[in-house]
Structures are given as C-alpha cells and as structure tokens.
Amino acid sequence: DTAVSQTPKYLVTQMGNDKSIKCEQNLGHDTMYWYKQDSKKFLKIMFSYNNKELIINETVPNRFSPKSPDKAHLNLHINSLELGDSAVYFCASSQSMTGRAFFGQGTRLTVV
Amino acid sequence: TQLLEQSPQFLSIQEGENLTVYCNSSSVFSSLQWYRQEPGEGPVLLVTVVTGGEVKKLKRLTFQFGDARKDSSLHITAAQPGDTGLYLCAGALTGTASKLTFGTGTRLQVTL
Numbered sequence: 001d002t003a004v005s006q007t008p009k010y011l012v013t014q015m016g017n018d019k020s021i022k023c024e025q026n027l028g029h030d031t032m033y034w035y036k037q038d039s040k041k042f043l044k045i046m047f048s049y050n051n052k053e054l055i056i057n058e059t060v061p062n063r064f065s066p067k068s069p070d071k072a073h074l075n076l077h078i079n080s081l082e083l084g085d086s087a088v089y090f091c092a093s094s095q096s097m098t099g100r101a102f103f104g105q106g107t108r109l110t111v112v
Numbered sequence: 113t114q115l116l117e118q119s120p121q122f123l124s125i126q127e128g129e130n131l132t133v134y135c136n137s138s139s140v141f142s143s144l145q146w147y148r149q150e151p152g153e154g155p156v157l158l159v160t161v162v163t164g165g166e167v168k169k170l171k172r173l174t175f176q177f178g179d180a181r182k183d184s185s186l187h188i189t190a191a192q193p194g195d196t197g198l199y200l201c202a203g204a205l206t207g208t209a210s211k212l213t214f215g216t217g218t219r220l221q222v223t224l
C-alpha cells in the first residue's frame with residue numbers, strides 16, 4: 001500500500017494550459033505539503049495544510065492554487081502554465097508541522 | 113542565500129572510501145532530519161536528531177547534531193554503490209509556525 005500517492009507521475013503540457021496534480025495519503029496524518037524541486041534538486045516548500053487549513057503559503061504565484069477537500073487529500077491546480085513551472089512537484093504528509101515527512105513519488109511537469 | 117547550506121554539492125568517490133557531508137546554518141533548529149532521495153523517487157527519511165551533540169548510527173552512516181543545534185554532519189564509512197543518491201538535511205526551526213526547511217542537497221555517486 002502506497003503511503004503518499006500522487007498522480008500523474010509525468011505531465012507534459014503546453015504553455016498557457018491549466019493542469020491539476022492530485023495527492024492522497026493513507027497514513028492518517030494531519031499535515032500535507034506541496035514542494036517544488038528544481039533542476040538543481042533544491043526542494044522548496046510551496047504550501048502546507050494542517051487539518052485542511054492553509055498554514056504555509058510561500059511566495060508562490062497566484063496561478064498555483066491548492067485545495068484540500070479533506071485531511072487525506074491535497075490537490076494542486078496550476079493556471080496558465082509557464083515554461084518556468086517545469087519542475088518535479090512532490091506531495092508530502094506528516095503528523096504535525098515538524099514531524100517526519102513522507103513523500104510521494106513526485107510529478108515531473110514539463111511545460112513546452 | 114539558503115537557510116541550510118550543504119557541502120559538498122557533489123561528491124564522486126570509489127567504493128570503500130569514507131566521506132562526510134555537512135549541513136550548516138546560522139539558525140538554531142529544534143530538530144534536524146536527514147533524507148536520501150534516489151532518482152525518480154521522493155526523499156526518504158534516514159534519521160532525526162534532536163539534542164545538541166547527539167550522535168546516531170545507522171549501519172555505516174553516522175549522524176551528528178552540532179552542540180549549538182545549528183549544524184549537522186553525515187559520515188559514511190566504506191561507501192557502497194547503493195549509497196548513491198541525493199542527501200538532504202532538513203531543519204525544523206524553533207518557535208511558532210515551525211516548518212521543515214530543506215538544505216541545498218549533496219549528490220553522492222559511489223562507483224565500483
């Protein structure tokens with residue numbers, strides 16, 4: 001059983017399109033995250049939800065909108081995709097804000 | 113400038129050699145985690161250190177948290193090809209609104 005699963009694993013799309021990435025965790029954690037890993041492998045937090053409430057919203061363009069329908073799901077919608085959005089996006093979950101983070105396999109987004 | 117700087121950025125060594133990876137900051141952390149990430153996968157937690165000066169061992173890996181809780185090191189003895197990967201430290205800042213902040217990463221390649 002996969003603890004944190006995100007779909008799709010690969011996403012290739014044209015500039016200007018809107019796309020969504022889904023994430024689900026079956027660990028019973030109360031906190032979920034979206035991270036962006038750039039080409040230099042730097043892992044930067046984008047958003048954090050604790051009990052469905054947005055806790056962390058780093059400096060991320062408004063084109064990125066997270067949605068948490070329940071504690072087990074955190075989806076990421078991206079409007080008007082740009083070339084610079086190309087990266088690997090990781091979903092993660094933890095019990096509390098500083099607990100051990102369990103990561104999904106990542107979604108490699110390529111904007112062409 | 114990144115909050116957590118890792119050095120070296122890249123390391124290519126032969127099987128059997130020893131190595132040390134450093135994770136440095138000017139901030140004090142309540143805890144520090146080390147993750148390993150393999151290609152196409154999300155980071156996986158190796159260890160968490162909490163107390164200043166703490167040393168933890170995981171087989172051939174030795175982790176140390178600095179006395180002042182501002183830095184950490186990871187030492188690998190007799191490296192093996194299976195140790196190849198991206199090593200990330202992640203610190204939880206003290207105080208409110210805590211969150212995990214990831215280091216800049218160290219890419220390790222161990223060849224036969």
